[in-house]
Amino acid sequence: MAATTTARIAQVRLPTTGIRHQLRATSVVWRRELVRFSRDRTRMLTGLVQPLLFLFVLGTGLSSLVARGTDLDFRTFLYPGIVAISVLFTATFAGISLVWDREWGFLREMMVAPVSRSSILVGKAFGGATVATAQSLVMLALCGVVGIPYNPVMLIEMVVLLYLAGLMLTSMSLAMVVRIKQFQSAFPLVQMIITPMMFLSGAMFPLSGLPRWLDILTTLNPLTYAVEPMRHVVFSHLDLSPTDQATLDPGLTWGDWPVPVLVQVGVVIVTTVGLLLIAIARFDRTE
Amino acid sequence: MAVSNTVRERERAATIAIRGLTKTFGKGDRAVEAVRGIDLDVEAGETFGFLGPNGAGKSTTIKMLCTLADPTAGSATVAGHDVVSERDEVRRHIGLVFQETTLDTYLTAEQNLRFHAELYGVPRSELGARLDEVLAMVGLDERRGDLVQTFSGGMKRRLEIARGLLHSPRVLFLDEPTIGLDPQTRASIWDYLSELHRREDITVFVTTHYMDEAEHCDRIAIMDEGRIVALDTPEALKAGIGEDRVRIQTDDDAVAIRQLSERFDIEATTVGVDGGGKAVSFGVPGGEQFVPRLFGGLDVPIRSVTVTRPSLDDVFLSYTGRTIRDAEAATRPAPPWVRR
Numbered sequence: 001m002a003a004t005t006t007a008r009i010a011q012v013r014l015p016t017t018g019i020r021h022q023l024r025a026t027s028v029v030w031r032r033e034l035v036r037f038s039r040d041r042t043r044m045l046t047g048l049v050q051p052l053l054f055l056f057v058l059g060t061g062l063s064s065l066v067a068r069g070t071d072l073d074f075r076t077f078l079y080p081g082i083v084a085i086s087v088l089f090t091a092t093f094a095g096i097s098l099v100w101d102r103e104w105g106f107l108r109e110m111m112v113a114p115v116s117r118s119s120i121l122v123g124k125a126f127g128g129a130t131v132a133t134a135q136s137l138v139m140l141a142l143c144g145v146v147g148i149p150y151n152p153v154m155l156i157e158m159v160v161l162l163y164l165a166g167l168m169l170t171s172m173s174l175a176m177v178v179r180i181k182q183f184q185s186a187f188p189l190v191q192m193i194i195t196p197m198m199f200l201s202g203a204m205f206p207l208s209g210l211p212r213w214l215d216i217l218t219t220l221n222p223l224t225y226a227v228e229p230m231r232h233v234v235f236s237h238l239d240l241s242p243t244d245q246a247t248l249d250p251g252l253t254w255g256d257w258p259v260p261v262l263v264q265v266g267v268v269i270v271t272t273v274g275l276l277l278i279a280i281a282r283f284d285r286t287e
Numbered sequence: 288m289a290v291s292n293t294v295r296e297r298e299r300a301a302t303i304a305i306r307g308l309t310k311t312f313g314k315g316d317r318a319v320e321a322v323r324g325i326d327l328d329v330e331a332g333e334t335f336g337f338l339g340p341n342g343a344g345k346s347t348t349i350k351m352l353c354t355l356a357d358p359t360a361g362s363a364t365v366a367g368h369d370v371v372s373e374r375d376e377v378r379r380h381i382g383l384v385f386q387e388t389t390l391d392t393y394l395t396a397e398q399n400l401r402f403h404a405e406l407y408g409v410p411r412s413e414l415g416a417r418l419d420e421v422l423a424m425v426g427l428d429e430r431r432g433d434l435v436q437t438f439s440g441g442m443k444r445r446l447e448i449a450r451g452l453l454h455s456p457r458v459l460f461l462d463e464p465t466i467g468l469d470p471q472t473r474a475s476i477w478d479y480l481s482e483l484h485r486r487e488d489i490t491v492f493v494t495t496h497y498m499d500e501a502e503h504c505d506r507i508a509i510m511d512e513g514r515i516v517a518l519d520t521p522e523a524l525k526a527g528i529g530e531d532r533v534r535i536q537t538d539d540d541a542v543a544i545r546q547l548s549e550r551f552d553i554e555a556t557t558v559g560v561d562g563g564g565k566a567v568s569f570g571v572p573g574g575e576q577f578v579p580r581l582f583g584g585l586d587v588p589i590r591s592v593t594v595t596r597p598s599l600d601d602v603f604l605s606y607t608g609r610t611i612r613d614a615e616a617a618t619r620p621a622p623p624w625v626r627r
Contacts, residue, residue, distance in 0.1 A: 024408060028406060032402060035393075104392070106389055112353065112355060114379045114407060115406055
């Protein structure tokens with residue numbers, strides 16, 4: 001089988017296309033995201049700058065203003081939201097990398113392979129989510145600094161929630177940029193979406209006592225359903241007075257119905273699937 | 288390959304069969320026919336060259352064959368599979384090297400190849416040996432662990448060829464594989480391609496607008512304005528033009544020209560030669576056979592003789608009435624505000 005001096009080369013035979021082949025394709029696209037991320041030190045560092053600014057500069061600056069009436073450090077309140085925001089930035093950026101792949105030609109290598117486009121896109125989504133989660137681990141490691149105990153159960157729950165959030169946000173970003181040909185057009189578009197999402201998610205302020213219009217917008221924002229469970233997980237490991245708990249983590253309501261955390265997680269999962277399907281449908285119809 | 292195969296058998300073995308393939312872009316008045324109904328058979332094991340100026344429809348044709356664009360009309364099969372209805376089967380049996388680089392420069396050479404192997408489902412047990420082979424074939428074995436961003440243009444191209452071969456395709460498509468490379472690198476790419484042909488049982492389909500490169504092909508098709516205007520071996524195409532150019536230096540050019548006309552019925556002219564001086568130039572079929580007759584036929588002493596075969600540029604000129612350079616200038620896309 002191996003080549004001798006004159007013999008022809010060992011020919012490989014490809015097995016017929018099946019689900020295993022599709023999974024291999026998804027898996028290698030996913031792994032490529034990790035390899036690229038691990039090589040990109042700049043991205044690792046710059047991805048942290050913004051969340052750290054929010055937490056320590058904005059958080060410290062505002063704490064004197066908002067601290068009245070509670071023992072809780074404002075930064076402690078801010079923390080779960082900021083971790084979610086760090087995932088928001090990294091995950092949407094990971095989605096934009098599809099445009100980058102297109103511009104640099106590598107997308108073509110994937111598009112001409114005998115695999116379905118959904119396998120490629122699902123790989124991109126999981127890759128982006130993994131990268132985003134890995135990045136936010138640094139933020140997670142800082143919880144002690146803002147007075148949150150290093151509880152293993154809490155940390156594990158957070159990682160799971162961060163991964164789900166990352167998957168939803170990468171899928172959202174993919175759905176938006178999947179037809180865009182140039183990196184310069186993709187970036188402002190995604191930026192335009194993620195900034196309002198960030199402010200309307202309850203990441204920066206508690207959802208209690210909001211005016212009606214703001215209440216509606218936050219309830220419609222999928223990111224809200226990613227932030228709320230994180231806040232719930234973190235706050236359940238803090239010693240809070242019932243009043244503080246009610247003000248700072250009032251939970252989500254649909255009308256008068258308090259939405260259970262598991263349902264919130266369910267919303268994230270359903271939104272993810274929906275966004276991925278949109279992305280795949282649009283991807284299938286591009287060149 | 289057995290020589291005794293009849294023509295009919297070889298036709299059946301056509302690796303690429305194209306029938307009435309057409310591609311139209313746009314609709315109505317603005318419709319542009321990029322490919323205007325071409326028919327073509329490429330035999331198994333051939334190195335087939337697809338020639339023509341930019342905008343002749345070569346890339347559109349190759350895209351349809353590689354399942355990247357759907358034909359407007361007509362059909363094509365590659366490795367026995369229909370390019371429209373059996374897309375994935377076609378893709379499994381072809382390797383592709385595009386005009387633009389499609390490597391991930393943040394990955395190493397080997398990582399690029401492994402990525403490809405996974406996408407094409409190359410069995411893991413066979414992958415190691417195959418990786419070694421394709422890397423050795425393009426001479427990148429020692430650079431396999433280096434990031435592709437450190438590679439030169441020629442090395443990237445070679446890596447793409449290796450990648451195109453990794454899954455043992457039946458046909459390797461190369462769209463302008465040497466575009467933008469310096470002459471030396473171009474020559475080395477062709478060395479690798481002919482070496483490949485010696486070692487792999489593969490059909491190579493290559494487009495180029497460098498006429499000199501087409502000499503490396505077993506057969507070539509010349510495409511112009513969406514049609515195939517000539518199809519044969521490079522030798523036959525050049526022979527089809529009929530005449531070789533013969534250039535002689537004599538002691539008395541005027542006498543030589545008169546005697547050529549009187550005794551051989553050949554119209555000759557004087558042309559300037561490099562480094563000063565004049566020479567007598569004329570066209571004649573089978574120039575090499577004519578030279579001995581020349582010495583007996585002319586009374587003036589002959590100091591030197593040069594016989595030049597027609598080039599593929601001459602072939603292009605004779606089939607399209609234009610040189611390839613003129614054709615390229617004419618097909619350069621007009622700005623959108625210019626109505627044609």
